[in-house]
Structure formats: structure tokens, C-alpha cells
Amino acid sequence: MTPPQRQRRQPTEQPPPPSPGSGDGKQPERLFVVAGPVGGERDTELDLVTLIVARADPPPSATPEQAALLRLCTTPLSVAELSAYLNLPFSMITVLLTDMLTTGLATARAPIVRQAVADRSILEAVMHGLQRL
Numbered sequence: 001m002t003p004p005q006r007q008r009r010q011p012t013e014q015p016p017p018p019s020p021g022s023g024d025g026k027q028p029e030r031l032f033v034v035a036g037p038v039g040g041e042r043d044t045e046l047d048l049v050t051l052i053v054a055r056a057d058p059p060p061s062a063t064p065e066q067a068a069l070l071r072l073c074t075t076p077l078s079v080a081e082l083s084a085y086l087n088l089p090f091s092m093i094t095v096l097l098t099d100m101l102t103t104g105l106a107t108a109r110a111p112i113v114r115q116a117v118a119d120r121s122i123l124e125a126v127m128h129g130l131q132r133l
Helices: 031-035 064-072 079-086 090-103 120-132
Strands: 051-054 106-109
Touching (some): 051 064, 064 090, 079 090
């Protein structure tokens, strides 16, 4: 039995890669451009589960990312959810949110903690219901 013969692949015509300044919309912005200038105090403690709520509509001076955050935060959302919705890293979201918190555009609050132990009467009612089955 003879092995199959290899066939040479013909090079296909590839379009040239787009230049960095072509403006086709596919080149993402650098994160330091989105974050803005380094200045001010950034001592706000934001966790993945910290809830963010918008206090105002986006002002005309807001960056597109800040405007998107404010539109998303009409109802409380966690920082992790905001990071996922905007497809930005957690560190980038915390920088944007810290700037928004210091200017008063948004507020941060601790997550709602559920009761650690269920009420005994509810557990007994469930247990009696299961025994009747």
C-alpha cells in the first residue's frame, strides 16, 4: 500500500491588514484612554458584589463608557455584572465607577445579605408537607 501523495496548497489572496488609524471601528481604545487622567483620590473600596445605582442621567461631558454605566445602573447592578455587560476588565470598571462616585453621579451600597439560617417554622412546614406525600 502506498501512502497518499501530499498536495501543495495554493496561497490564497489575503486582504492586507488594516492600518491602525484607518477608523474602521475594529481597533479598541487603550484602557488608559478610557480611564482618563490619573489624578484625584481613588480610595473607594469596590468589591465584585458592590451594588451601583445611578443618581442622575449622563451629563453631556460624560465619556461613552460612563454614559453606558449610568444607563445600565437605573436599577442596582453589581460591579461584576457591569464589567460583563460592558466587556471591560474589573479594574477598568472600578476606575470609572470611582470617578463617578466622587462626582456624585452614582452611589455604591453593600449587597443585600440573606438571612443565614432559615426560619424553623418554615422548615417544619416543609417537612410535614413532605411526610404527607
